[in-house]
Amino acid sequence: MSTTTPTRPPAATNAVRQRPGDRIFKGVATASGLAILVILAGVAAFLLYQAYPALVAPAADIAGGEGFWKYTAELVFGTALSAALALVIGAPLGVGIALFITHYAPRKLAAPLGYVIDLLAAIPSIVYGLWGVFVFAPALVPIYAWLADNLGWLPLFAGPVSSGRTMLTAGLVLAVMILPVITALSREVFRQTPTLQQEAALALGATRWEMVKYAVIPYGKSGVVAASMLGLGRALGETMAVAAVLSVAGGVTFNLISTQNPGTIAANIALQFPESTGLGVNLLVATGLVLFVITFLVNFAARAIVARTSKG
Amino acid sequence: MSKRIDVSDLNIYYGDFLAVEGVSMAIEPRSVTAFIGPSGCGKSTFLRSLNRMHEVIPGARVEGKVVMDGQDLYGSDIDPVDVRRTVGMVFQRPNPFPTMSIAENVLAGARLNSKRMRKSEADDLVESSLQGANLWNEVKDRLDRPGAGLSGGQQQRLCIARAIAVKPQVLLMDEPCSALDPISTLAIEDLIQKLKSDYTIVIVTHNMQQASRVSDMTAFFNIAGTGKPGKLIEMSDTASIFSNPSQKATEDYVSGRFG
Numbered sequence: 190m191s192t193t194t195p196t197r198p199p200a201a202t203n204a205v206r207q208r209p210g211d212r213i214f215k216g217v218a219t220a221s222g223l224a225i226l227v228i229l230a231g232v233a234a235f236l237l238y239q240a241y242p243a244l245v246a247p248a249a250d251i252a253g254g255e256g257f258w259k260y261t262a263e264l265v266f267g268t269a270l271s272a273a274l275a276l277v278i279g280a281p282l283g284v285g286i287a288l289f290i291t292h293y294a295p296r297k298l299a300a301p302l303g304y305v306i307d308l309l310a311a312i313p314s315i316v317y318g319l320w321g322v323f324v325f326a327p328a329l330v331p332i333y334a335w336l337a338d339n340l341g342w343l344p345l346f347a348g349p350v351s352s353g354r355t356m357l358t359a360g361l362v363l364a365v366m367i368l369p370v371i372t373a374l375s376r377e378v379f380r381q382t383p384t385l386q387q388e389a390a391l392a393l394g395a396t397r398w399e400m401v402k403y404a405v406i407p408y409g410k411s412g413v414v415a416a417s418m419l420g421l422g423r424a425l426g427e428t429m430a431v432a433a434v435l436s437v438a439g440g441v442t443f444n445l446i447s448t449q450n451p452g453t454i455a456a457n458i459a460l461q462f463p464e465s466t467g468l469g470v471n472l473l474v475a476t477g478l479v480l481f482v483i484t485f486l487v488n489f490a491a492r493a494i495v496a497r498t499s500k501g
Numbered sequence: 502m503s504k505r506i507d508v509s510d511l512n513i514y515y516g517d518f519l520a521v522e523g524v525s526m527a528i529e530p531r532s533v534t535a536f537i538g539p540s541g542c543g544k545s546t547f548l549r550s551l552n553r554m555h556e557v558i559p560g561a562r563v564e565g566k567v568v569m570d571g572q573d574l575y576g577s578d579i580d581p582v583d584v585r586r587t588v589g590m591v592f593q594r595p596n597p598f599p600t601m602s603i604a605e606n607v608l609a610g611a612r613l614n615s616k617r618m619r620k621s622e623a624d625d626l627v628e629s630s631l632q633g634a635n636l637w638n639e640v641k642d643r644l645d646r647p648g649a650g651l652s653g654g655q656q657q658r659l660c661i662a663r664a665i666a667v668k669p670q671v672l673l674m675d676e677p678c679s680a681l682d683p684i685s686t687l688a689i690e691d692l693i694q695k696l697k698s699d700y701t702i703v704i705v706t707h708n709m710q711q712a713s714r715v716s717d718m719t720a721f722f723n724i725a726g727t728g729k730p731g732k733l734i735e736m737s738d739t740a741s742i743f744s745n746p747s748q749k750a751t752e753d754y755v756s757g758r759f760g
Contacts, residue, residue, distance in 0.1 A: 296559070389596040389660070391557055393610035393667055394586030403609060407600040 233481070240475035246468055253439075261476050266441050267356075267451030268480065271431060272424035274360025274445070275367055279424075280417045282364065283371030290372075291379040292401055303376065310369035318433030321362040326353025326434065333357070333446040347444045354436035357445040359453075362430050367420030374419065378412030379405050411495045418491030422484055425455075432456035454480040503530040503701040504570050504587075504670040506551065511565035512730075513543065513550050515558065520546050522730035524565075526720060528671075533693060533702045535716035535739065537709060539759070542722040543731025544705050548673050551703065552588035553581040569670070586610075589669035593676045595656035597648035597663070604644040606659055607631060610667040626666055634662035635692050654685020661692065665700070672696065674704040678711065690715050709755055713743050721751045 248256030286306060290299045330353045337348035386404040395403060406413075435456060436448040452460070458473045465473060506528040513521040521543035528534050536544040549555040550563050553574060567574040574584050589610075597606045607627045611618065618626070627644065631637040636658040640651070648659050657677060664672060674693075678686040693715050696702060706712050712719055720736035735748045746752045753759055 383596075385592060385594060385596040386598065388554065388557065388592065389598065390609075392552065392554055392585055392590035392592075393613060393663065394582050395610075395613050396582055399613050403598060407598065410600075 236474060236478040236481055239471055240478045241471070242468060243471035243475040246471075250468055251472060252469065257472065257475060260472065261454075261479055263439060263441055263451045264454045264457050264476055265479060265483070267435075267437075268425055268453040268455070268483070270356060270443070270451070271359045271363055271435070271453055272421055274357065275363030275424040276417060276421050278361060279364035279367045279420055280371055280413075283368050283416070283420070284375050284413055286368070286372045287375035287379055288401060288405070290376055292397070292405065303373075306369050306372045308369075309365065310373075313429075314366065314427060315429040315433070317362055317366055318430035321358060321430060321434040322354065325362060326355075326358050329353040329355075329358055329361075336446060344443050345445050348446055350446055351448050352436065354434055354448055355446045356435065356450045359431050359435045359450075360445070362434055363424045363427055366427060366430060367423050370423060371413075371416045371420045374416035375409060375413050378409035378416075382408045414494050415491060418487060418494075421487055421491075425484055425487065426480065427453075428455040428459045432459045503699060505530045506671065506701065507566075507568045508551075509566045509568070511547070511550065511563065511567065513546050513555060514562050514564070516560040519730040521550075521722075522732055524733045526733060526736050528701060528703060529718065530701045531697060531699075532717040533697050533704060533715050534718045534720065535712035536703070536705045536720050536722060537707075537712050537754070538722035538731070538734075539724065539754070540707075541727075541731070542724040544720075544722045545675050546731070547722070548675055548703060548705050549590075551671070551673055552590055553584045554590060556581065586613075586667055587669055588671040588673060589664035589667055591657070591660050591664055591672065591674045591677050594680045595653055595660050597651075597656050597659050599647065599649045601648060602645045603631075603640050603648045603651070603659060606648040607662050607666050610663055630662040630666040631659075633665050633696070634658045635688065635695070636662055652685070654681050654688055657681060657685070657689060658692065661689075661696075665696070669700065671701040671703065674702065676705050676707060679707060686711070709743075713739055719743070721746075721748075721754060723750050723754070 243251065243257055246257070248254065248259075251257050251260055253260050286302075290303055290306075294302060330350065333346075333348070333350045333353065333355065336346040337350050340346040341348060382405045386408060387400055390400040390403040431453050432455075435450055435452065437452040437457075437460075438449040439451060440449060441451055442449065454476045458477060461469070461473055507526075508528070509525045511521070511524045512519060524547060536548060538544050546555060551567060551574075555561050555563060563575060565575075569587070572579065574588075598609060601609065604623075604627045607630050608618075608623055611623075611626060628637060628641075631640060636655060639655060640646075640659075648656065651659060657680075661672075661677075678689050681689065690711065693702060693704065697717075704712075704715065716739045718736065719739045719742040721734045721742060722731050723734045724731045734750050735742070735746065737747070742751060743755050746755065
């Protein structure tokens, strides 16, 4: 800030003099804080206003003909399923990479590996989508076929397998996309584990893994939860990659390797928007409002979990 | 259940930097040996080499022999994890595991290496270790409370309880009272007197009164200048180090002329 001047701590006099640097900085900080509230309120107001017609429209006018909630429920299910898959696959992998970088990798390997992971975050999501469709999905088909043959009795792998554009592929692509944020944040908290705690464990005769279990993981737990929730937020809202990868047929199913999948809210908006008019647009905005609320709830839950674990 | 340690010609390095040079000494069982000397003279580094905690720092290594019970602790077939279970350590600042309760902290070391324990066994170990660390009466009603909620002096005694719960032969203490108030310091010093009937105790201290109060033998380390390695100047029974040292440097140090 070029306009601020260094200020001394206030002198112990009764007359508190307002220094210009303090006033300017306070003004800038307050304005920034208010701006974010105004933007958020603006987005919420827009969503509510545009969504209202779809919320009150008669069921027959909504696409599908069974009303707004039926239309949205499938998309919410698809969104939640793909994001949950991403989290279940991405979070352990991200935490594992972070532990490897901070506590196992030789230093010459750790730094480049960290850069590579950070680079993953810089890849545009449409690139992930294209990679998912043209490279990843076809490569997974034999694996899906094997799963359907051998584990087909599980509803998850019922099949039939026709292409790789399945819910599981979408979940895997999303997992790769949320890896950088989970890895980067976990790495930072693991790195900050006090040496004193690590040495306490080692001096008791802990092996490397036991030291990690006693000192590093408890210390980083709330950070890992926060990182996972940020990743989950990204997975919930991801649009282009899912729109490209997932083959949508509607319906609610846990069958992860067929092409008959529910869509996700964000991808559905991207796919339907160009051809929508009138109430159709209102309907898409209303699903967006639902996603907005879900993301809010996820963040709320994350805060609650972080607050609880950091207390314990 | 305490053992003698014989150190011969030990050189301790951080990378290429020689931090401590040519130390040979015998540490007697069931006694307290104190290391004194100015800051940076390598006494803590030397202490950490006795249970192979020195090599935890990247690039750190050791040349020479540390023999306990006829076995070289740096022998190629020796697992440092086993060494640390035999030679326990208490650090400068109390470091109980913050997420664990008092009882879990005591059991932390004993539970390592996937050892299973029955509930009654665990309860007995918690009580005997806390008794051994003179802490039982103060915490017996709140064993399930977090260890980090105790006062600094109590935390340090909790760390001692945690160390002795593993049933080591030797207990190393790296300035265990430097972060504590005088009353807590006194409690730890009393405890050291009690523990020496069972353990070989080695303590690093900056406080010469403390060394003269608690130790049977005293070793004086010194350093010729910045960047030079620390060396053992002399080691003798505590009374003669403080009243009649054989080296001029020792006399200057214990009489407060430098350091």
